[in-house]
Amino acid sequence: MFDFILLILVSGLFSLVIYLADTVQNVKDEFTQQEVATKQMQSIVFDYIEQSRQVIQTAAVNIRLSRATARSGEWEQAMLDNIKRHNPRFENLYIADSEGETTSFSPMNNEDGVSNIGLDFSSRFYFERIQSSKTTYVSHVFQGRGGSRKPLIVIATPIFNEREDMEGYVLGALNLDGIGETLIANNFNEQQYPVIVDDRNQVVFHPDEYPSTEVKTISTNPNETGTLLWGNVWRVYDEEKKESQLATYAEVPKYEWTVWIARPVGSILAATVNTLLPNTILFLIVAAIMLVLGLVLSRKLNQSLADFVNQTELMVERAEAPDVVAHLKSIHAPKEIIGLARQFAVMADDVRSGQENLRQLNDALEEKVKLRTHELEQNNLELQALNQFMTSFRHAPDTIALVQSTLHEVSAILPYPLFVSLPNQVISKDAILSQESLYEFIETQQDAYRFQVNALYYGGQASGMLLVGLTMNQTISKREDIFLHTLADAFSMLLDNKLLVDETTKQNALWHATLSSMSEGVIVLNEDGEIEYVNRFMEVYFDLHASSRAEDWEKLMDEYRMEREPLRLLVDEQIFQIQPFSVVDAANSIGQGYIVRNVTREVEIDQLKDNLISLASHEFKTPLTNIRGSVETLMRKDVTWEAPFRHELLQGIQEDSQRIRQLIDDWLDITKLESGNFPVEIEAVLLKPYVEKIIHELQIDAHTTYDWQGPPVVEVDFHRFRQVLVNLLTNSVRYSDGPPTIHIQSYESDTDWTLVIEDQGIGIRHDHLERIFDRFYQVEMKSTRRKGGTGLGLAICQGIIEAHGGKIWAESELGRGTRFFLELPKGED
Secondary structure, eight states: OHHHHHHHHHHHHHHHHHHHHHHHHHHHHHHHHHHHHHHHHHHHHHHHHHHHHHHHHHHHHHHHHHHHTTOOHHHHHHHHHHHHHHOTTEEEEEEEETTSBEEEEESSBOTTSOBOTTOBOTTSHHHHHHHHHOSOEEOOOEEOOSSOOSEEEEEEEEEEOTTSOEEEEEEEEEETHHHHHHHHTTOOOTTOEEEEEOTTOBEEEOGGGOSOOSOOBOSOOHHHHOEEEETTEEEEEETTTTEEEEEEEEEETTTTEEEEEEEEHHHHHHHHHHHHHHHHHHHHHHHHHHHHHHHHSHHHHHHHHHHHHHHHHHHHHSSSOOOHHHHHHHTTOOHHHHHHHHHHHHHHHHHHHHHHHHHHHHHHHHHHHHHHHHHHHHHHHHHHHHHHHHHHGGGOSOHHHHHHHHHHHHHTTOSSOEEEEETTEEEOSSSEEESSOHHHHHHHHTTTOEEEEEEEEETTEEEEEEEEEEOTTOOOOHHHHHHHHHHHHHHHHHHHHHHHHHHHHHHHHHHHHHHHHOSSEEEEEETTSOEEEEOHHHHHHHOOOTTSOHHHHHHHHHHHBOSSOTTEEEETTEEEEEEEEEEEETTEEEEEEEEEEEOHHHHHHHHHHHHHHHHHHHHHHHHHHHHHHHHHHHTOSSOOOOHHHHHHHHHHHHHHHHHHHHHHHHHHHHHHHHHTOOOOOEEEEEHHHHHHHHHHHTTOGGGEEEEEOSOSEEEEEHHHHHHHHHHHHHHHHHTSSSSOOEEEEEEEOSSEEEEEEEEOSSOOOHHHHTTTTSTTOOOOOTTTOOSOOOSOHHHHHHHHHHHTTOEEEEEEETTTEEEEEEEEEOOOO
16 A cells, blocks of 8 residues: 555655756747747847848948949939838938038938928947948937937948048948838747847847837847856846846857747746646646545555556657556556546646647747748848949950859859840850840840840940740749849940940040040140159150159159240250140149150241341342442433443442342252142253363362262253352352362262362361251351352252252361362162
């Protein structure tokens, strides 16, 4: 009897211990699931912020590119409106300049209808933060003001120009209700409190504060005030609710936020007690009944209870419990024992059912976590592909290669083949499939795929397509369709940018070739005073290059500037005219430019004109004055002149007339030479008698000697060659002190013959020798200057000799005479 009672008590206590252990394990399993939910909440919060940050960063990249391609501010406003329309998580978005003043705002007007454009946000804390860090800034929770009074989080990204200077920023204000809606959608247990706080312990989400209307700080962060119990389970005390809670927490990477899920200790104990108390009472009742029955039917009950205990142990040990009731009936156990067995069987079924339900819920949660993780990984891969594409296409040397590279990356994300159709070519991730038209390509592929088409807009029209190849059983999800539209927009921007870059490059090459081909120099300094551009003319004449400094140009102008003409430079006996101009962009001056023109020839022409006028007035004045005086003398009626005197006056008039005619002939000859229309009539001439006759006519036979070693017969223009010899011999007489001494020599080579006229006159200085054949050039020295002459004689001589195909030059030594060499080609035999 005692053994029977002891057996009942031990069996009951053993069952109770098993139940208590199972209850404790269930509590731990619940917290394990709660920790999984905490990690999921951590991932949700991180993805929510990260996706929002990437949207703002992508907008900053697009703004930079749009400004580089000179798009209007209306495009930026449209972009903000489009972002807000597709991302309702943003309370508002705006673009501000470097001074913190808004240039675009979505929504454009506030609730009172007042425009949000031109607002000054320079006093906001995030403006100072982004100015100092020059990187994307995610703020803590703060109370909104102005457009929204709700608690907000802002994400701001700087906008840089091509010189990497910050010229503004783009900002998005996140509504915290979006995070709350996402968490509520995950169906947390009503006894669980999912909480999110920022790095200042300010509430981002709390069930008791949702939707939030003001910023609130919480002091129950497990990481700071909690006590670790086991694993990641912490005990914290809520001061407001005056209760202890058990929480699992996780920190959001990169942003130092904390998320946790808390359950009141009281609710956990109450649930345990509510489950334990009925079972304990039932155990006591069964024990009492068994004790009474044991006293009455000790023998029968002893055997029945022994069997019952054995079957119960089997039920505990085995996964599939035996039918205890049927067994007890087979041994004719008391009805009470059988009833008790039924209750235990029901309890066992309930426990097994609960365990099975818990297992199924755990499996469903794990499957949901896996699915959500896969979706987040896909989103992350898509964002990485787009981000890589957006950041690299600006520097891509080959558009086709970049398109293929992007299609290859996207192939790891989407299970469909993608094709980009451009005029006369279709591109896949591996190669350019054909150079055929789009319709020919689709016709060749229609048996394998049916195509979904996304148009590519660039160059102001739909000029290409993004084709998605689908089999007959494949469909595109909504998320994939959004990604494909985004990818098509990115490709459109790439191709549009390529067209703009090609056109700009072509225009720049045209302007560079034009400026480099100019016969004038061009130099441009930017607004900082640095050399921005120099053309080929400046490199050749002034040794200035794009790498030169502005100081080099200023030093050159100071060194070579002409005293009386500050905008002219004298460099190596060449004169350059400087014409400054302002480089203007729209209404603003952005630099200073100079056009440098070589005016040496123009100055020489002006000097020749001045010399011509001076010589004309001088050379004509004397003979005309003489003629006028002689005519007036002969016309006097009050005097009768003797015949010799009249003859002398008339002879003087004739000589002066000849002098005027000679001047006119010289000018006509120099004009013909200048125009290139100076014909010569070649004929055979006996050189020796030809020259001696000219010597005789000039009456210098007694002063001339000869050395004839050249050909006896030469081919020259009889009159023009005589003009040359007369001019040279006259100069020899004119520029000799006293009677002239002249020596004439001829010699020949295989192809040429040379005539040398040498005198013992005053000679010519070496620095004047190179210019004696210039028009109007005369040596202005009292010791060498002789009366008369226009300075055209030697220039005409040179022109006549060159018209014969020959050349003329001089050698001279001051005080010892001059030698003129006339070298002409031999005629045909």
